[in-house]
Amino acid sequence: MEVHKLQQLTTAYFPRQGLAVPYVKVVAGASSLGMNQAKPFKLLFVEMGVGYDQHGQDITAAAVRACKNAISSNSIPAFRTGAIPGVSWQEMKLKLKLGVPKSAQHELDIEKVKAVFPYGEIIDMDIVDGGLICPSGVALEAMGDKNDDCYIVNAAVYVGY
Structure with missing residues (x-):
């Protein structure tokens, strides 16, 4: 496992809004979150979600649901x-990290996943081995099932600028 060296933890304080925002400065050339650091990125927060596809064995549907789950309970007024x-x-910049079962990664439609985000430039997307394929207990041909597999994807959405 790669260890990332951090230069310093910094807090930006905005007295008018009464807001303190912590962010991490990464040593030049180091990778933050195992992702590309070609562009400077000041991390504000991380949203996490889980998505399932119980019928149809569609890994993209599970990934889209994971991303929607990550962002659906949040509002980001600071940018507006x-x-x-x-x-x-x-x-606003976004970095996405998806835990997707290895055997289904080749079926993932990245453009459909990116379309979930209403605004913010996606500057990096990292697909890693993760998630889960497990039996749902029932296969319904009428719902497109080929078998009873349920696909589960985990998402981490890093929001910053």
């Missing part, structure tokens, strides 16, 4: 209200 001085909603 000016709470982060000098940063507008057009500058």
Whole structure:
């Protein structure tokens, strides 16, 4: 397992909004979260979700649901209200990390997954071995089932600028 060296943990404070935002500066050349660091990225928060496809064995449907689950309970007004001085909603950056069962990764439609996000530039997407394929207990031909496999995908959405 690769260890990433961190330069320092910094907190930006915006007194007018009463907001303190921690972020990590990564040593030049080091990889944050095992992802590409070609563009500077100030991490604000991480959203996590799980998605399932119980019928039809569609890994893309499970990944889309995982991403929707990660972002569906959140609102990000800071990008639209000016709470982060000098940063507008057009500058929001996203990094995605999906845990997908290895045997189904080749079936994943990345463009459909990216389409889940209403705004924010996706600067990196990392697909790793993860998730799960398990029996659902029933196969329904009318719902497109080829067998009783249930596909499960985990998603981590890193939001920053």
